[in-house]
Amino acid sequence: MTLIGWAQIALVVAAILAVAIPLGRYIAAVASGRVGWLRPVETLMYRAGGIDPQQGQGWRLYAISMLAVNAAGFLLLYLILRLQGMLPLNPRGFEGLSPWLAFNTAVSFVSNTNWQAYSGEAAISYFAQMAGLAVQNFLSASTGIALALAVSRAFARGGVSDLGNFWADFTRVTLYVLLPMATVVGLAFVAMGVPQTFADYASATTLEGAAQTIPLGPAAFQIAIKHLGTNGGGFFGVNSLHPFEGPSALATALQIWSQAVIPFALCLTFGRIVGDLRQGRALMLVMLGFVLVATLAIYAAEASGNPIMAALGVDPAQGNLEGKDVRFGLALASLFTATTTGASCGAVNAMFSSFTPLGGLVPMFLIQLGEVLPGGVGSGLYGILIFALLAVFVAGLMVGRTPEYLGKKIQAREIKLAMLAVLVLPATILGFTAVSLVLPQAVASLAHAGPHGLSEMLYAYTSASGNNGSAFGGLTADTPWLNTTLGIAMLLGRFAYVVPVMAIAGSLAAKVKSPEGPGTLPTHGPLFAGLLAGVILILGGLQFLPSLALGPLAEHFVMLAGQTF
Template structure:
């Protein structure tokens, strides 16, 4: 670890927070309908859909509308992927995807997971990339932010059974937040060297006299929304490690900024909507604290290097550079890894399978904590609010008082629903991993034996259920079993989690807000921040400790003994 490395990390995080504060305030204004500079365009969408944006919806109606738009997105994307061989903008003449892979990919992009069991430059036509994947990047991100706004209203309102209008939230978030940011960032990426063209691939002559096919495509604007929407699906197979997708350290820093700024900004939005900015700042600081600690852990593990490589003569002062790009170095690789897995983004600028065991365990553990640090756009906010409800409930048990959060009494119904949401991840991740590790057709996809092989499988289902989308590497995922079960894990991680969260929101919205009393636990100070962080670690992570002990922790001690698998 170096001083320059830490300066890079501090500078990027400072830029994120500096932008998140005004963006959060602006998003609150969008949620309240005070931003209307595209009013004619907005009204056109409402008229085309026969929508009254002022009509309030119950949590059930809001959830049904959300499921409907995502179901339509899945069907459209599935059709595009299957039929890309007869659609335009296919200069390579690529065939349509297989039914299994098309299902997995369509589910992945609808669920904001963007898990990729394919390499974009050899599997996807330009129309699939732009009209299919890039469009869904916007829609899945807008869905997450709309849900976060609905949950925020549940705490802001009192005695009402409605959460706003999904169609209005969905449209406004897309028009006023995601599109402007994506256009600006996309233009910046074009200026910094990411291609944006519909031209065919280029054949180049190498120094040895051979030929190399160089893939091109309309990449810059898809790369922009993949980070801003915490989607993560790369235009090229190796994602941001590809020289066209990550052409330099400045682009990498901007990508890290993009995948963090909206999740952090939504904390500020929450504080504005509930009328207490301190509440949003507390959530933001808890998220930021986890990001900093996770970055430090990865940085330290990779800087320490691999003793097996040192024994072979590799200078240990270089750290573990396997799977990383010297253009970015260990510091930006560590920060990118911590933010992409903490933010449910899934983009990568390093290969996690080549990390040291402890360095690879950190991104795995971040996802297992519930993807709330800071989580995906929208999903991070409503996810951490579920943990906040559990925190005040446990604090209430300690002092013998009815727990409250922002003036809303937290009772048995909310806690049961919160635990139902929290248990979706471990049930899905551990259940599918356990079954897959004893099925020959699943274990045949593993590239490694021993604890590293377990980590490969565990990481895949963790990434899918957590709607992250990053891969540990080494796993051959394009098989009927993995395409199907990972697709189911993505659906459960997104929608089986959202439904109980919306039910909680509906229950809280109908409760009258009560003023704080002398016995009310303050939820805006360091005491509550520490309690919330502890609850996230215990409830979110403790259930995965046995699997981590058998995987990366076991591999760490095997590495120290000088053995590999």
């Protein structure tokens, strides 16, 4: 670890927070309909869809609308991927994907996971990238933010049944937040050297005289929304580690900024919607604390290096540079890894399979904690609010008082639904991992044996269920079993989680807000922040520590004994 490395981390984090503050205020204004510089376009879209943006929706209708648009998006993307060989803008003549891979990929992008069991430059046409994958990058992100706004209104309102209008929220977020930000960031990437072209791949001759094909394509704007929407699906197979996706340290810093700024800003949006900025700041500080601690843990683990390599004469002061871009070093790789797995993004600029065992444990654990640190756009906010309800419930048990959060009584119905949502991840991750590790056809996909092989499989279902999309590496995922089960895990992680969350929102919106009393737990101070962080850690630790002990923790001790896998 170096002073320059810490300075890089500090500058990027400062840039994230500097923009998150005004962005949170702006998104709150968008949510209330006060932003209208694209009002003619917005109105036209409402008329085309027969939508009355002023008509409120209860939680059921809001959830059904959300499921309908995502079902339509899945079907459209599936057809594009299957038929891309007959569609335009396909200079390489790629054929349609297999049914299994098309299903997995369509589910992946609709659920904001962007798990990729293919290499983009070798399988996906320009048309499918733009009209299929990029469109879903926008729509899945808009879905998450819309749901977060609906949940926020449930805490702000009392004695009502409606949570807003999904179609209005969905349209406004796309028009006023994601499209403008993606345009600016996309142009910045073009200026930094990221390709944005319809030209065919380039041919070149290497210094050794060999022929080389250099993949190109309309990459810059796809990369912009992949980070801003915490989608993560790379245009190229190795994602942000590809020199065309991450051409410079500045481009890497911009990617880190892009994948974290909206999740942090939404905490402040929540504070403005409920009329108490302190509530949003408390949530944001908990998220930020976890990101910084995770960055420190990854940086320390990778800087300490691998003792086996040191015994072979590699300078231990260099740390573990395997699988990382040496132009950026360990600092930006550590911050990128912490934010991408904490933010449900899934983009990578380093190969996790090459991390030290403890360095690889941290991103896996961040996802297993519920993708709330800071989580995906929208999903991070409503996810941490579920943990906030559990935290006040635990506090209520300690003092023998009915728990409250923002003036709403938290009762049996809300806690049962909260636990239903929280249990989706461990049931899906551990269930599918356990079954896959005893099936010969699934075990055959592993590249490594021992605890490292267990980590490969565990990470795959962790990433899918957590809607992250990053991969540990080494797993041959393009098989019928993995394509299908990982696709099911993505669906459960996204939609089986959000339906009980919306039911909680409907229940809370109907409750009349009660004023704070002398026994009310303040939920904006350090005491509550610490309790919230503890609940997140305890739930994650109790559910996943045994599997982590058999995987990365066991591998760490085996590494110290001089054995690798």
